[in-house]
Amino acid sequence: MSDQPRSDELGSDQPGRGADARHGRDDDAPPAWLSDLPSTDERPRHSADPAETTQLPRYPSEAFRDEQRFSEGPPPAQWTDPTPPTGFPAVGQYSTPPGQQAGHQQGPPPGQPWPPAPSGAYPPGAVLPPPYRPDVPQTPYPDLATHALLKPVKPAPTSGWRRWLYVLSGKTINVGESPKDAHRRNLVAHVNHPLQGCYKIAVLSLKGGVGKTTITATLGATLASIRGDRVVAVDANPDRGTLSQKVALETPATVRDLLHDADNIERYSDVRRYTSQGPSRLEVLASESDPAVSEAFSSQDYARTLEVLERFYSLVLTDCGTGLMHSAMSAVLSSADTLIVVSSGSVDGARSASATLDWLDAHGHEDLVRNxxxxxxxxxxxxxxxxxxxxxxxxxxxxxxxxxVPFDPHLEEGAEISLDRLQPSTRDALIELAAVVADGFPSEFRPR
Structure with a gap:
């Protein structure tokens, strides 16, 4: 008997031999499970137009075959085609809605919850739900404001025994400011509130000698010294007004000169040549005082003057004449944002001020009277x-x-006004008056 092994005893690792050969199976033939895949001719080809190209998913069997070839049998179970999740059509059954690019699927309708994630992967091109984020309370960043980073410091006292104690202790003992000083500081902050645009104040009275021009100058000086912005007072008295005598005269120019050169005024330095400025930074535009000039200051003149001044000043105070029927009064009342009616402490002064309000009510200025x-x-x-x-x-x-406003000896002099020479009670009364005027600023800029 020959020692050569028979062909049926050969191992199955020899091609064309053994049991596979007896059953007519060829190792070079593709496995039977590959016949279920669509042929190359049946697969859609890529179009030259990128908009018409549909990217098909790569079958797991193809990826696995590239890595390793099996001699027989189907691939492992983990490489079978994924089962489409519940609620989604199978691969190949997607249709692109009109007006939507292929490969992009819309999410659920507005207001509808996302479907629960299945065990398998979502179909290619489907919009995935947002990732899960646990509800963690949001912690704000630390505040970097001054009051949060620095310890509060008491304001230094400015008057009384508190001030003396603070100075004599070398500024080491600070018991804080008095209630009166705190009230004054609040009034100053109220007056110093920002103001957009130009705010126009008219000061008037039917009776002369009640201090109308003095109130115009002192109120304007208080506003200018506290606020720091540009404040101007205009002398609109047609009968030789004395407003320019309340500040040191710096220029002989008057409102007539300003009107004559109005077309050439383009900068603040141009208009500054026609005004005089006091220590408080209040500027005064003088009226015409030449007796040879017989031309009256008309409504058109005042409107033109105001058109120039409101381009460069935040506050414009107008010292009106004693009469309400002169030519410029109609323009003053139509452009004023608020009125200040001045009365004296006498009976006839109070009656004249009340008559002023009656005249304004009778001529359609009820809103100005209420304000x-x-x-x-x-x-x-x-x-x-x-x-x-x-x-x-x-x-x-x-x-x-x-x-x-109490009586003050410095104001009785009738000369240039210096706020430093006023009595403390007069200064406090003027600051309160300025705070009341600031309370009438437009609501969007009014202090809260």
Whole structure:
């Protein structure tokens, strides 16, 4: 007997031999499971147009065959085609909606929850739900404001025994400011609130000698010294006004000169040549004082003057004449944002101020009357036997606010006004008056 092995005893690793050969199976033939795949001719070809190209998913069997070839049998179970998740069509059944690019699937309708993620992968091109994020309370970043980084410091006292104690201790003992100083500081902050545009204030009275020009100058000086922006007072008195005498005269120019050169004024330095400025930074535009000039200051002149000034100044105060029927008064009232009606502490002064309000009501200026401020100015050391409380009650029912300005020897002089020479009570009264005026600023810029 021959020692050569028979062909049926050969191992199955020899091609064309053994059991596979007896059953007619060829190792070079593709496995039977590959016949289920679509042929090359049946697969869609890529178009030259990128918009018409549909990217098909790569079958897991193809990826696996590239890595390793099996001699027989189907591929392992983990490489079978994935089963489409519930609620999604099978691969090959997707249709591109009109107007939508291929390969992009829309999410659920608005307001509908995302479907739960299945165990298998989402179909290619489907919009995935947002990733899960646990509900973690948001912690804000640390505040970098000054009050959060630095310890609060008491304001230094400015008057009284608190000030002396603070100075004598070498500024080491600070018991804080007094309630009066705190109130004053709040008023200053109120007056110093930002203002956009130009705010126009008209100061008027039917009776002369009540301190109308003095109130115009002192109020303007207080506003200019606290706010720091440009404040100008215009003398619109047609009968030789004296407003320019309340500050040191720097130029002989008047409002007539300004009107003559109005077309050439383009910068603040141009208009500054026609005004005089006091220590408080208040500027005054003088009226015409030449007796040879007979031309009246008309409404057109005032409107043209205001058109120039409101381009360079934040506050414009107008010192009106004693009469309400002169030519410029109609333009003053039509352009004013608020009125200040000045009265003295006497009976005839209060009656004249009340008559001024009556005239304004009768000529269609009810809004100005309701928004006006009445100033009772003490032109003498004592008001005699007049009940000032009843005077205040009368005007408080007709005006927005009423303020009292006490008698001051420095104002009685009638010369240039210096705020440093005023008595403390007068300074406080003027600051309160300025705060009341600031309270009438437009609502979007009014202090809260």
């Amino acid at each position: 006006s401020v009445c100033v009772v100015n003490a032109v003498r050391p004592r008001s005699g036997k007049v009940d000032m409380q009843k005077v205040v009650d009368h005007f408080s029912r007709r005006c927005r606010a009423v303020r009292l």
